[in-house]
Amino acid sequence: MPIQYYLFLSMALFCIGIMGTLMRRNAIIIFMCIELMLNAVNLLMVAFSKMYGDAQAQVFVFFIMVVAAAEVSVGLAIIVMMYRKVHSVDINILNRLKH
Amino acid sequence: MTQLVYLIPLFPLLGFLVNGIFWKKMPKNMGGIIGSVAVLASFVVSLCIFFEVKSDSFQGPVVVNLFEFINSGKLVIPFSFQVDALSSLFLLIITGVGFLIHVYSTSYMHDDAGMVKYFAYLNLFVFSMLLLVLGSNYLIMFIGWEGVGLCSYLLIGFWYKNRDYTNAAKKAFVMNRIGDLGFLVGMLLILLNYGTLSYQEFFGQLGSSHVAVSNNLYNWIAICLFIGATGKSAQIPLFTWLPDAMAGPTPVSALIHAATMVTAGIYMIARSGALYSLAPMALNIVAIVGTATALISASIAIKQYDIKRVLAYSTVSQLGFMFIALGVGAYTTAVFHVMTHAFFKALLFLGSGSVIHAMGGEQDIRKMGGLGKKMRVTQITFLIGCLAISGIPGLSGFFSKDEILAAAYAHNPMLYYCGLAGAMMTAFYMFRLYFLTFHGKFRGTEEQHHHLHESPAAITIPLMVLAILSIVGGYVGLPAVLSEHHSLMAFLKPAVTNFDPRELEHGTEWMLMGLSTGVAVIMIIFAFVRTKTPNFSPNTGLAKVLENKWYVDELYDAIIVRPIAALSKLLDRFMERSGIDGFVNGVGKGVRWSSDRVRLMQSGQVGSYIFVMVIGMVLLFILGFFWVS
Amino acid sequence: MGLYEILFWFLTVMALGCALGVILSRNPISSVLFLIATFFAISGHYILMNAQFLAIVNIIVYAGAIMVLFLFVIMLMNLNADTEPQKNRLIQLAGVISGGILFLVILGALRNVPVASLERTNTGIGLIKNLGKVLFTQFVLPFEISSVLFLSAMIGAIVIGRKE
Incomplete structure (x- = not known):
C-alpha cells in the first residue's frame, strides 16, 4: 500500500472530525469528534512508523492515547458539571466568554 | 612598610562601616571614639610611611597593586596605590589635621542626636580623601574625588531639617558635579589617546614621540582637568558653593572646606605637573583664574559679617593663591601653601567654632566683641592663625605666601602686584574679624554674655596643637635668602616635576619680603583703627556690592538658572504635556477605542471560535504550501 | 486484488462511513456506537500495519474504556434525539464547506509527495x-x-x- 492512501484516509477522518465540531452544538458530540481527530493522527503516525521501520512513532501513539484518556476523564467531568449547572449540553448557552 | 599602605584608608573605612551600620544603637561617645581612633591609626601608619619615604634608601614611587579593578579588552585598570613624596605628605596633612578635627568634634558635636552618624560621615570623608591622594591612576583619584563630593553633600546638609542647609548642600553637590564632568572628560581624553590612566605610564608617554599628539591635546586635557579642579577647589566660576557650605557643622567646615577637600584640585594639578608643563596655555588660564579668584573673594570677605563666611571667602582667596603658584609652575610652592594653609585655616575654623559654641550658635560678628577676656586660649590661638594667614614674618603663612609671591614676580610682575593686593586685603579682613570678635565691647544680649565661657579641653587642645603647627610649619621651606636648604622642595623633588623657578636676586627678594610684610602691618593697623569704633550702618556703593558678593549668585541665577527653569517649564508644557503625554495617552485612548469596536466581533460562542480557527488553519495551509513555495 | 487490499478498502470505507455516521446521526447514543465502530476499523488498520499492540490498546482504551465513559455520561444526562440541540442549516452548511475546503487544501498540498511503499521495511516493530x-x-x-x-x-x- 502506498503511504498516500493512509495519508488521505487520516486526512479525511480528520476533516470529518472538524466538520463535526463545526456542525454540532452538543458538547459531547464535539468531544467525540475531537477523539476522532486524535485517532486520525494516531493512524497516520502508525503508518509513518511502518514506513520508516521505527518504533518511536508507535510509542508516541501510545502516549497520545494516555493523554487522551486523561483528557477525556477531566473533560467529561467538566461536561457533567456544566450539565448540572445549566441542564443542557448546548455549547451556545456558554457565551460567557463575551463578557 | 609601603606594602601596608592599604591600611591607611582601611581604618577610616572600617570606622565608617561600624559607625554607619550601628549608628542607631551605639552610645554617642563610642561613635566619637571609634571615629577618632580609626583616623589616629591611619595617622600612625602615615607617619611610618612618611619617614620611610623620607629616608635615603627609598627609591622612587612604589605602586602597590591591590586587585584588578577593571579588565575589559585592552583596558586594564588596577586598583592600586602609589606611595611617593607627594602622596605621603598629603597623607600626613589629611590624617593629622583630620585626627585633630575628630577630637575637636567629640566635644563640639556632643549634644547632637546624630553624633554617631556624623562620625560615620566624617570617616567616610577621610577614607575618600585618602583614596584620592593614594590612587596610582586617575580612576582611583576620581573615585575619591566623587567620594569627597558625596561626603561634603552629606555633611553640609547634616542638619537636614533646615531647608536652607539642604539647599546649600545641593548647591555644593551640583557645582561639584559640573566640575566633575570636566575631570571626567579630561580623564576620557587621556584614556582615548594614551590607553592608560596610570600616572606613571601616562607621564612616561608624554614626552615620547610615539604618540602623535599636538600641543593642543595637552592643553585640552589640562583645561578639562582644571575645570574639575575649579569645582572641587572653589575657583571662578564654580566658587559660590564654598561660602554656602558653611551651613554644615563648624568642624566640617574646618576639615572639608579648609584643610583637605578643597585642596584636592591643587593636589591633582601638582600630580599632573608633567602634563601641565607641556600645556602653557592651560597654565596661563590657571594663573589668571587663580588671580581673579584671589582678588574677588578677598574683596568680598572684607564686607561679610558672618564669622564663618569671612573664613570661607578667605579660603577661596587662599586657594586662588595656590592656583597662582600652580599657574607659574611652582608646584612645590603650591603644595607648601596647602600644608601651611591646612594648619592655620583649620585653626581659624576651629577657633571660630569655639566662639560659636560659646555664643550659643551666634555667627554674626556684629553681635560679638570683647570675647578675648573670657576665652583666652581661643583668642591667642586665633590671633596666631590671623598672623599666620596675614603673612607676618616668622609664622608659617609668611614663608609659603612669600614663596608664591616671589614665584609670581619672577614669572610676571603683574601677577605679583595682584597677589600683593590680595595679601593686603587678607591682612585687613582677617584682623577686622579678629578685632571685632575679641576686642572692644560685647554687643550681644545679656544672656549670651552671661553664658560666655572657655571651651573644654577637647576643643582647646587641638587649637593649641594647630597653633604650634601654624607657627613652626613654615620652617620646612625657608626662602633662599635665609637658607640654602629648602627641605620641602628637596623632599618633593622626586615626585613633583617643578619648573625651575627663575632665581631672583637676593636684593629683590629682600625687597619683596619687606614690601609684603610692610603692607600687612599697615593693613593690620588700619583694621585696628577702623574697628575701634564699629560702625554697622547699611553699606552703600561699592561696599554694598561687596557685601552682596559682587551679585555673583544673582548673576548665575539670571544667566543660567532662570533661563533653564523657563526652558524647562516651556518644555514641560509643550513637549511633556501635549507631546509625550499626549502621545502616550493617545495610544491608550486609541487602544481603548479600537477595542471597543473589536469586541463586537466576539460572539462568546465556542462554536464560532472553532469556526474561525478552522478558517485560520485553512489560510495558513494555503499560505504555507502554495504561496511561499 | 489480494486479501490485503480487500481488507484495506473494506476497513477504509467502514472507517469513513462510521465517522460520517458519528457527525450526522441525531441520536447521541448512535453517535457513540458509530464512533466505536470507527475505532474498530482503525484498529483493523493497525493490525494490517502489523501494529498489534496498538490495535489491542486502541480497542481496550478507546472502544472499551473511553467510549463506555461517554455512554455512561449520555445515559446519566438522559440525552436522546429529542433533546438534541440543532444548529440552523446555514451554519451547518458553512461547517461542511469549511471542513471540505480544509480537506481540499491539504489534499492539494500533499498531492505531490513522493510515493513510498509500506512493504519495504521490517515489520516486527509493532x-x-x-x-x-x-x-x-x-x-x-x-x-x-x-x-x-x-x-x-x-x-x-x-x-x-x-x-x-
Missing part, C-alpha cells in the same frame, strides 16, 4: 516485545511521568465532579 523494550529503556521517564498525569487527571475529575 510487536509487544519490541515496543516494550523501547518503552522501558528509552522512554521510561515519560512513561513514569504519565502515571503522575493520570493521578492528577483522576484527582481533577473528582474535584470538578463533586457536588458543592
Whole structure:
C-alpha cells in the first residue's frame, strides 16, 4: 500500500472530525469528534512508523492515547458539571466568554 | 612598610562601616571614639610611611597593586596605590589635621542626636580623601574625588531639617558635579589617546614621540582637568558653593572646606605637573583664574559679617593663591601653601567654632566683641592663625605666601602686584574679624554674655596643637635668602616635576619680603583703627556690592538658572504635556477605542471560535504550501 | 486484488462511513456506537500495519474504556434525539464547506509527495516485545511521568465532579 492512501484516509477522518465540531452544538458530540481527530493522527503516525521501520512513532501513539484518556476523564467531568449547572449540553448557552 | 599602605584608608573605612551600620544603637561617645581612633591609626601608619619615604634608601614611587579593578579588552585598570613624596605628605596633612578635627568634634558635636552618624560621615570623608591622594591612576583619584563630593553633600546638609542647609548642600553637590564632568572628560581624553590612566605610564608617554599628539591635546586635557579642579577647589566660576557650605557643622567646615577637600584640585594639578608643563596655555588660564579668584573673594570677605563666611571667602582667596603658584609652575610652592594653609585655616575654623559654641550658635560678628577676656586660649590661638594667614614674618603663612609671591614676580610682575593686593586685603579682613570678635565691647544680649565661657579641653587642645603647627610649619621651606636648604622642595623633588623657578636676586627678594610684610602691618593697623569704633550702618556703593558678593549668585541665577527653569517649564508644557503625554495617552485612548469596536466581533460562542480557527488553519495551509513555495 | 487490499478498502470505507455516521446521526447514543465502530476499523488498520499492540490498546482504551465513559455520561444526562440541540442549516452548511475546503487544501498540498511503499521495511516493530523494550529503556521517564498525569487527571475529575 502506498503511504498516500493512509495519508488521505487520516486526512479525511480528520476533516470529518472538524466538520463535526463545526456542525454540532452538543458538547459531547464535539468531544467525540475531537477523539476522532486524535485517532486520525494516531493512524497516520502508525503508518509513518511502518514506513520508516521505527518504533518511536508507535510509542508516541501510545502516549497520545494516555493523554487522551486523561483528557477525556477531566473533560467529561467538566461536561457533567456544566450539565448540572445549566441542564443542557448546548455549547451556545456558554457565551460567557463575551463578557 | 609601603606594602601596608592599604591600611591607611582601611581604618577610616572600617570606622565608617561600624559607625554607619550601628549608628542607631551605639552610645554617642563610642561613635566619637571609634571615629577618632580609626583616623589616629591611619595617622600612625602615615607617619611610618612618611619617614620611610623620607629616608635615603627609598627609591622612587612604589605602586602597590591591590586587585584588578577593571579588565575589559585592552583596558586594564588596577586598583592600586602609589606611595611617593607627594602622596605621603598629603597623607600626613589629611590624617593629622583630620585626627585633630575628630577630637575637636567629640566635644563640639556632643549634644547632637546624630553624633554617631556624623562620625560615620566624617570617616567616610577621610577614607575618600585618602583614596584620592593614594590612587596610582586617575580612576582611583576620581573615585575619591566623587567620594569627597558625596561626603561634603552629606555633611553640609547634616542638619537636614533646615531647608536652607539642604539647599546649600545641593548647591555644593551640583557645582561639584559640573566640575566633575570636566575631570571626567579630561580623564576620557587621556584614556582615548594614551590607553592608560596610570600616572606613571601616562607621564612616561608624554614626552615620547610615539604618540602623535599636538600641543593642543595637552592643553585640552589640562583645561578639562582644571575645570574639575575649579569645582572641587572653589575657583571662578564654580566658587559660590564654598561660602554656602558653611551651613554644615563648624568642624566640617574646618576639615572639608579648609584643610583637605578643597585642596584636592591643587593636589591633582601638582600630580599632573608633567602634563601641565607641556600645556602653557592651560597654565596661563590657571594663573589668571587663580588671580581673579584671589582678588574677588578677598574683596568680598572684607564686607561679610558672618564669622564663618569671612573664613570661607578667605579660603577661596587662599586657594586662588595656590592656583597662582600652580599657574607659574611652582608646584612645590603650591603644595607648601596647602600644608601651611591646612594648619592655620583649620585653626581659624576651629577657633571660630569655639566662639560659636560659646555664643550659643551666634555667627554674626556684629553681635560679638570683647570675647578675648573670657576665652583666652581661643583668642591667642586665633590671633596666631590671623598672623599666620596675614603673612607676618616668622609664622608659617609668611614663608609659603612669600614663596608664591616671589614665584609670581619672577614669572610676571603683574601677577605679583595682584597677589600683593590680595595679601593686603587678607591682612585687613582677617584682623577686622579678629578685632571685632575679641576686642572692644560685647554687643550681644545679656544672656549670651552671661553664658560666655572657655571651651573644654577637647576643643582647646587641638587649637593649641594647630597653633604650634601654624607657627613652626613654615620652617620646612625657608626662602633662599635665609637658607640654602629648602627641605620641602628637596623632599618633593622626586615626585613633583617643578619648573625651575627663575632665581631672583637676593636684593629683590629682600625687597619683596619687606614690601609684603610692610603692607600687612599697615593693613593690620588700619583694621585696628577702623574697628575701634564699629560702625554697622547699611553699606552703600561699592561696599554694598561687596557685601552682596559682587551679585555673583544673582548673576548665575539670571544667566543660567532662570533661563533653564523657563526652558524647562516651556518644555514641560509643550513637549511633556501635549507631546509625550499626549502621545502616550493617545495610544491608550486609541487602544481603548479600537477595542471597543473589536469586541463586537466576539460572539462568546465556542462554536464560532472553532469556526474561525478552522478558517485560520485553512489560510495558513494555503499560505504555507502554495504561496511561499 | 489480494486479501490485503480487500481488507484495506473494506476497513477504509467502514472507517469513513462510521465517522460520517458519528457527525450526522441525531441520536447521541448512535453517535457513540458509530464512533466505536470507527475505532474498530482503525484498529483493523493497525493490525494490517502489523501494529498489534496498538490495535489491542486502541480497542481496550478507546472502544472499551473511553467510549463506555461517554455512554455512561449520555445515559446519566438522559440525552436522546429529542433533546438534541440543532444548529440552523446555514451554519451547518458553512461547517461542511469549511471542513471540505480544509480537506481540499491539504489534499492539494500533499498531492505531490513522493510515493513510498509500506512493504519495504521490517515489520516486527509493532510487536509487544519490541515496543516494550523501547518503552522501558528509552522512554521510561515519560512513561513514569504519565502515571503522575493520570493521578492528577483522576484527582481533577473528582474535584470538578463533586457536588458543592
